[in-house]
């Protein structure tokens with residue numbers, strides 16, 4: 380996957396960033412000036428001059444002490460404001476990239492860690508790397524200029540010391556940490572994935588005695604992450620220690636240079652303390668170098684998400700949907716998931732308004748893929764799906780789904796009340812509408828028992844597979860699309876309920892354009908056409924009575940179904 384530029388700053392942010400940087404530099408400068416003025420005042424006071432000689436210095440010390448605090452406050456405020464905005468904006472853009480994305484290279488815990496930890500890196504890049512580096516550069520330059528007025532040789536020594544601590548050390552830590560920091564985020568993602576498996580798969584792990592193995596895999600992932608984190612802390616500590624050493628040596632060198640130039644005590648004290656304090660903004664840059672390596676790795680990972688190609692290509696200027704009842708013409712349709720063999724390989728089908736078509740076929744035949752192509756959640760490789768004579772790729776995919784949608788595989792139950800779980804498909808539905816959909820989906824017994832306001836979902840009331848399926852069916856019926864797509868609506872339901880459910884469904888869909896994917900054949904004599912798919916191709920088609928009278932998949936399935944009913 381190739382990376383695309385990831386825009387961190389939106390309009391208005393560069394100005395705030397400059398403000399934050401200037402405030403940071405001003406705070407550092409005020410700190411240096413404070414120490415320089417204090418050093419001058421203390422050493423000069425030791426010579427017991429008249430008080431008036433010290434009055435300017437006294438005012439200056441007070442002014443620098445106050446403004447330093449104010450500037451630091453301004454820097455934190457503006458810096459964090461811009462960093463948090465950049466982080467939130469990055470997350471938002473990633474979500475926008477994810478919504479239409481096709482299959483992602485990674486999902487679950489890894490994706491979550493990218494969305495959370497890696498977007499934190501955006502904040503670190505601004506607040507811990509960029510901003511302090513520029514502020515340190517400005518403050519360091521000012522300290523060197525100040526020193527140059529007193530003693531040029533001392534200024535050179537100070538510049539050398541600052542360059543070692545502010546440039547060489549961060550560069551060294553960045554190189555030392557490059558490989559390790561790039562591995563920390565994936566290691567954290569792996570640990571998160573292991574923990575998620577342990578929690579969500581606890582029942583399966585216990586059932587097959589695999590808990591200890593999964594637990595030790597989790598512990599190993601934890602140990603790997605801890606090792607990397609320890610290494611990172613060591614690099615940080617070493618950088619800080621070396622920085623302090625360089626600071627000390629620079630101050631000693633400056634004092635030696637001052638005494639060999641026969642500077643008086645006051646000037647020497649000012650030089651020494653200015654040199655000492657000018658390292659303050661520079662010392663954290665060692666750790667920033669280390670952090671930068673991790674930040675760049677995180678940004679690369681974010682770019683990968685941003686660059687995930689969209690599952691379907693949207694038209695430049697989408698056409699408005701036609702008003703007349705939808706007539707569908709599927710012509711020689713080829714659909715492929717990634718680089719696998721085509722899931723649909725030359726399927727043709729006509730569905731007139733009001734037609735009910737059943738799709739049957741063995742597992743993996745491409746039935747769900749056909750529904751996905753109609754809902755525009757996968758792209759077409761070749762062939763066409765024409766809606767009232769217009770290629771559906773010329774409509775926005777969201778628009779297409781307002782006309783053609785329904786019960787999909789793996790429906791989701793939200794952590795909300797039963798009523799709200801249904802209202803998802805009909806925010807304005809009346810209680811009567813809800814009750815009708817629930818009745819048609821044969822869910823009324825359950826709603827009668829549990830009530831409409833019971834919370835469902837992961838932490839709410841547990842929903843059985845059959846109840847979930849019927850809930851999803853009720854949603855589809857409530858949404859009432861012009862073309863109702865139903866993917867195995869009687870799945871995960873016992874035989875008797877499945878038969879009754881299909882019978883009700885066929886009743887409820889009379890006269891409504893419907894595409895029904897099913898493994899059960901009972902009741903299919905009512906539909907207009909049955910299409911048998913195998914390996915992505917139509918191998919049989921026709922009404923029920925025609926298909927049961929010829930050898931083939933349909934008749935075999937019909938006979939085995941009859942056998943199990945005896």
Ligand SMILES: Nc1ncnc2c1ncn2[C@@H]1O[C@H](COP(=O)(O)OP(=O)(O)OP(=O)(O)O)[C@@H](O)[C@H]1O
Nearest residue numbers: 482716717719722741742743744745746747748749
């Ligand atoms: N998102 C996907 N990514 C990759 N391959 C996929 C994806 N969805 C389906 N496939 C593959 O496409 C082929 C057709 O799958 P599809 O789900 O359409 O079959 P199906 O007939 O609905 O099967 P089932 O009856 O088991 O639901 C299968 O080989 C499947 O592995």
